[in-house]
Amino acid sequence: MPDTPSSDDQFADLFGRLPSPPNRATSSSPADAGASTPAPTSRRAAREAATASGETRVTPPVETSPVSAPRTAVTHEPEPAAPLTAAASSDSLPPGPRRTPGSIDALFGAEAVHEADDPKKRHDRDRRKSRIAGWVVLGVVVAIIGGLVVGGTFVWTTYEDKIRAFLGWEEPKDFEAGMANGEVVVTIVEGDTGSSISTTLYDAGVTKTSDAFYDYLISSASAATFHPGAYRLQYEMTSEAALAALEDPANKLENTAQLREGLTVEQSLPILADGTGIALEDFQSAVADPSKYGVAADSLEGWLFPATYTFDPGATATDVVQTLVDRTITSLDDAGVPEDRREEILTIASIIEREARYEDDFYKVSRVIQNRLDPSNDETFGKLQMDSTAQYGYGEMHDGTVSSTAEALEDDNPWNTYVHEGLPIGPIANPGDTAIKAAIEPADGPWLYFVTVNLETGETVFTETYSEHLKAVDQWRQWCADNPDGGC
Structure with missing residues (x-):
């Protein structure tokens, strides 16, 4: 059980038990109150003083601590004399600072103090802190870089054309000379303009962009005249080379018509007429009765198969239409359509x-x-x-x-x-x-x-x-x- 405090103020009693500061008088008895001899400042001084007075006294066993603390530990009550032992000898005590059991350090955080002054533990603790700090910094850097990459990718994919234009990084609209290869048939129909032909050439793979040919016509102030028909060109041509090919009569295919996918009957008939030289009215009459081609429908819409055709000079409009319908039936049969x-x-x-x-x-x-x-x-x-x-x-x-x-x-x-x-x-x-x-x-x-x-x-x-x-x-x-x- 704790002792009953000597006064109503428990804190005063507590602090009364704490060790006195250095150089403070240590005797608390009336007999010693008038003594003027200063208190010993070390164990060595205490032993010398005891020897001189004919007494052999030692201080209580001390507790070692790695932290720095005052070496003087003076008690209020003189202790009985005791033989000096090896354990109490200053020569046998571990090196380093020491503190008494009654010191402030002993009351608060002795274990933490030991660890703080242990070089190995302090090194391990610092290494742990360094690793944690390193990972935190790395995480922040990765997050920043990731944000920049994601944000940059979004901006580039969304505004690539505008960024290129602003920085002057725009890709060429036209193929380079010498890249032309292969062969492709391009059809020009009645009413086509430079703009529509530009799109046709791009769709066929002749030019690099949909407006390359049209831009070239404008920039070169060309006054080209385009005649309906099918023309033999190449893939990946420059706009200049494509224009020259369209103006060369040797590239125009006689009795040849090319229908691209997605055209209607209304769009197809003029192309057939231009390619074969057969009158448009003849084709309009030829498609009026689908039943004569074996089609059980009110219209031949969807039955004029898209492809490139070359016909004999003597072919009629009905012959041409029958060829196209037969090609559609072949495609349906090949696909297994009942x-x-x-x-x-x-x-x-x-x-x-x-x-x-x-x-x-x-x-x-x-x-x-x-x-x-x-x-x-x-x-x-x-x-x-x-x-x-x-x-x-x-x-x-x-x-x-x-x-x-x-x-x-x-x-x-x-x-x-x-x-x-x-x-x-x-x-x-x-x-x-x-x-x-x-x-x-x-x-x-x-x-x-x-x-x-x-x-x-x-x-x-x-x-x-x-x-x-x-x-x-x-x-x-x-x-x-x-x-x-x-x-x-």
Whole structure:
């Protein structure tokens, strides 16, 4: 049990038990109160004083400590004399500072004090702190670098064209001379201008960018006259070389016509007439009755297969049309399409052809069509809502933009899939082999929506929910705002 404090003030009693400061009188008895002899300042002085007085006294055993502390430890009460032992000898005590059991250091943090002055422990502690600090600094540096990389990548991918233009790093719009290779047939139709021909050349792989040829015409102040027909050119030509090739009669192919994918009958007939020299009116009469070509439909839309054809000089318009229809049947048969599903598959394939640009996207668009017609999809079941069908039915397909007007979307014609459920009444364009194959072999996926967010690159975003689709639509709108002449 603790002793009862000698006074009401416990703190005063506590501090009364603490050792006295150096040089303070140590005798507390009345007999010693008048003594003027100063207190010994060390063990050696204490022993010498005891020897001189004929007494052999020692101080209590001391506790060693690595921290620095006053060597004098004087008690209030004189202790009985005791023989000097080896344990109490200053010569046998460990080196270094010592403190008595009654010192302040002994009351507070003796263990911490030991560790603080232990060189090995202090070294280990400092190493731990250094490692922790090093990892913290490394983490901060990595985070900063990562942020710069992510931010820089975003800025570059989003504003690459503007950054290049500002810094003068724009890539050349044209191929370099000497890169031309291979052979490609390019068709010019009646009414084509420098701008439309520039796009045609780019689509065919002749020029590097869609506006390279047109820019060259402007910069060179060329007054070229373009004649309808099919021309033999090369891939990766300069705009200057492409213009020279189009103006050279030797490159014009006689009795040759080239139909590209996605054209309608209305667009195809003038090309056939220009390539073969047969009157346009003859072709218009030849396509009036699909049944004479074995097509059970009201129109040959979708049945004039896109390819490059060369005909004998004596071929008639009917001969030409029959050749194209036969080529379509061959593609359907090669894809394994049953005869009773030909019109259906051509209809799906024609939408795919008009909506997608890249081969992978063909199969994804096909899946979207199948998913939207699936009865298990309550949100979209029945309504394809394809702009290409609304534009075709309303006659907007050839206006040079991809957007549909409100009138086209609301028009009640049998091709408008915004108004009518299911597939349109028939094909809306001539699909190629890839589109036909995609129509019967859609990719696996949950997509219900898609939108082309970059009309120049053809980048298309496929999404499963309407909220995701709206975000993609915002991307497209931003691209259109940044590219007012991009064909939106």
